[in-house]
Each structure stands twice: as structure tokens, then as C-alpha cells.
Amino acid sequence: MDDETPNHRQHQAETAADGEKFESWSQLAWAHLEYVRNSSSPPLIQCITNFVSMDLVANVLLSAGASPAMIHSVEEIPDFTPKVHALYINVGTLTPAWLPAMKKAAAVANESKRPWVLDPVAAGASSFRLKACLELLTLRPTVVRGNGSEILMLFNGTANANFKGADSMHESTDAIEAAKSLARTYRCIVAVSGAVDIVTDGERVVGAKNGVPMLQKITATGCAVTALIAAFVAVTPSQPFEATAAALSVFGIAGELGMCSAGGPGSLRVHLIDALHGLDRTAVLQRVHIANVS
Numbered sequence: 628m629d630d631e632t633p634n635h636r637q638h639q640a641e642t643a644a645d646g647e648k649f650e651s652w653s654q655l656a657w658a659h660l661e662y663v664r665n666s667s668s669p670p671l672i673q674c675i676t677n678f679v680s681m682d683l684v685a686n687v688l689l690s691a692g693a694s695p696a697m698i699h700s701v702e703e704i705p706d707f708t709p710k711v712h713a714l715y716i717n718v719g720t721l722t723p724a725w726l727p728a729m730k731k732a733a734a735v736a737n738e739s740k741r742p743w744v745l746d747p748v749a750a751g752a753s754s755f756r757l758k759a760c761l762e763l764l765t766l767r768p769t770v771v772r773g774n775g776s777e778i779l780m781l782f783n784g785t786a787n788a789n790f791k792g793a794d795s796m797h798e799s800t801d802a803i804e805a806a807k808s809l810a811r812t813y814r815c816i817v818a819v820s821g822a823v824d825i826v827t828d829g830e831r832v833v834g835a836k837n838g839v840p841m842l843q844k845i846t847a848t849g850c851a852v853t854a855l856i857a858a859f860v861a862v863t864p865s866q867p868f869e870a871t872a873a874a875l876s877v878f879g880i881a882g883e884l885g886m887c888s889a890g891g892p893g894s895l896r897v898h899l900i901d902a903l904h905g906l907d908r909t910a911v912l913q914r915v916h917i918a919n920v921s
């Protein structure tokens with residue numbers, strides 16, 4: 628990567644706040660949203676994501692102030708990936724044809740010192756998918772975010788006949804030790820979503836208790852929150868633990884506010900996007916609920 632590209636110099640300036648210390652999680656979460664919104668150019672997030680999620684992922688990133696680009700052909704990666712602020716890889720509709728592009732993009736992101744985030748959708752659905760997820764893990768993602776079943780599957784390392792699919796059969800808290808172990812093994816941040824979103828770097832563990840159960844009734848909300856993590860990590864790449872917890876909390880708050888106007892999953896999908904776009908400082912400072920988990 629040419630580190631002297633205008634794009635890179637601008638990004639360095641935008642991330643000058645990286646390393647800033649905050650008195651509370653709520654202030655930190657608000658600061659992350661502000662960094663994304665107020666960057667002189669919106670953080671550019673390359674998304675190699677599943678067909679189901681593309682629309683919601685792109686709209687959630689836009690409503691947070693980031694710039695999504697669903698660019699996944701292997702031919703485009705050498706030109707495009709070095710220009711992005713973060714890469715998002717999601718295996719939801721994985722095929723053998725897509726896997727080389729995912730691996731290439733992860734390698735180029737690493738060479739270019741760009742953070743990248745993995746969503747191991749339905750990790751245990753097949754041995755092909757699990758093997759792919761484990762291979763991607765060896766390419767050192769900055770953050771992995773899955774539901775309880777997905778994180779347990781990565782930890783156990785063998786596809787399970789009882790595994791159902793994209794939806795979790797476990798609570799996030801069932802996967803805390805698995806998440807810590809994965810974080811230590813792969814030297815990354817691991818997040819487990821659920822009623823309480825768990826975030827660990829292998830030593831520290833926090834729980835973000837925002838969101839509403841109805842989020843589980845909208846397809847691709849997990850994919851979308853992983854994309855938001857990528858946007859938050861893009862603006863503070865040296866603080867991926869903090870950025871991940873902040874993104875999960877902010878997304879949950881958008882869900883809480885969206886639910887106030889929603890009649891069900893269909894309208895929550897719309898109100899979630901509106902709420903994220905309109906989220907103000909007061910709501911974030913009042914609602915962020917992140918605490919240590921012992």
C-alpha cells in the first residue's frame with residue numbers, strides 16, 4: 628500500500644482522536660458515533676457480505692454516517708481494499724467462489740494496516756463453512772462478532788449435527804469462556820450478541836445491555852451490527868475493544884428508540900434506521916448500559 632495516498636493522510640488526521648480517554652462508557656460511545664458522523668470524509672467500509680443482509684448493512688452504515696461499498700470480486704480487491712478505512716467479511720451466503728475473495732481481502736487489509744471484522748454467520752452449518760471461518764480466523768481479524776451458537780462453534784471447531792442455522796440456540800453468556808479463549812488464541816476482540824452483548828479481548832470482559840428482543844425477528848440485524856462495529860473500529864483502530872462495545876450499545880439504543888414507534892419487525896426495521904440516523908447525545912448518554920462482567 629502507498630501510505631502517502633491522500634486518502635491515507637486524511638484518515639490519519641481523522642483518527643487523531645484515537646487514544647483519547649473517556650470518563651464513562653456513555654461518553655466513549657457518543658464520541659465514536661460523532662467520529663463516524665463528523666469525519667471529513669465518511670469512513671469507507673468495504674463489505675463482503677451475504678445477499679440477505681446487503682440492503683440493511685448498507686443502510687445502517689449510511690444512517691450512522693459511514694460509507695458502505697459492497698465490492699466483493701477478487702479482481703477488484705488489490706485496487707480497492709487499500710483505500711478503505713475498514714473491511715467487513717460476512718460468510719452468510721458463502722460459496723466456494725466467494726471464499727478466495729474473502730481471504731484475499733483480509734490479506735490486503737492486513738498488508739494495508741486496515742482493521743477488518745468477521746461475522747461467522749451459521750458457522751456450524753457445514754464442515755465447509757466452519758473450515759472457512761477457521762481459516763479466516765487465522766488471517767487475524769480485528770474483531771469477530773457472532774451469536775452464542777456461532778462463537779461456541781468456532782471454539783469447539785467441529786460442525787455439529789444439532790446446529791440449526793443463522794439463529795442462536797444459546798445465550799450470549801453461555802459463550803463467555805469460549806469468547807475469551809478465541810480472543811486469546813487469535814489475538815482479536817470477540818463479541819457475542821444476545822440479550823447482553825459480550826465483548827472480550829481475552830482478559831477484559833464487558834456486557835452491553837441495550838437493544839430489544841424484537842431485533843431477533845428482523846433478518847440481518849446481527850450482520851448490520853457487525854458492520855457498525857467495522858465503522859466504529861475504522862475511526863479508532865487502536866481501540867477495537869472500546870469501539871466494539873460502543874457500536875453494540877449504540878445499535879441497541881437505536882433499536883430501543885425505534886421500538887417506541889414500531890408495530891412489529893417490519894416497521895422496527897425502518898424505525899431502527901431512522902433512530903440511528905437521528906440519535907442524539909442526550910439519548911446516548913442516558914441509555915448506554917455497558918458494565919464489566921466478572
Ligand SMILES: Nc1ncnc2c1ncn2[C@@H]1O[C@H](COP(=O)(O)OP(=O)(O)O)[C@@H](O)[C@H]1O
Nearest residue numbers: 774795820821822838839840842843848849852
Ligand atoms: N433478547 C434480546 N434483547 C435485546 N437485544 C437483543 C436480544 N437478542 C438480540 N439482540 C440484539 O439484536 C442484534 C442482533 O443480535 P443477534 O440476534 O444475537 O445476532 P444474529 O442475528 O447474528 O443471531 C444485536 O444488536 C443484539 O444486541
Ligand SMILES: Cc1ncsc1CCOP(=O)(O)O
Nearest residue numbers: 677679719793847848849850
Ligand atoms: C437468514 C440468513 N441465511 C443466510 S445469511 C442470513 C442472514 C443472517 O443474518 P443475521 O445473522 O444477522 O440474523
Ligand SMILES: [Mg+2]
Nearest residue numbers: 748793849850
Ligand atoms: Mg448472525
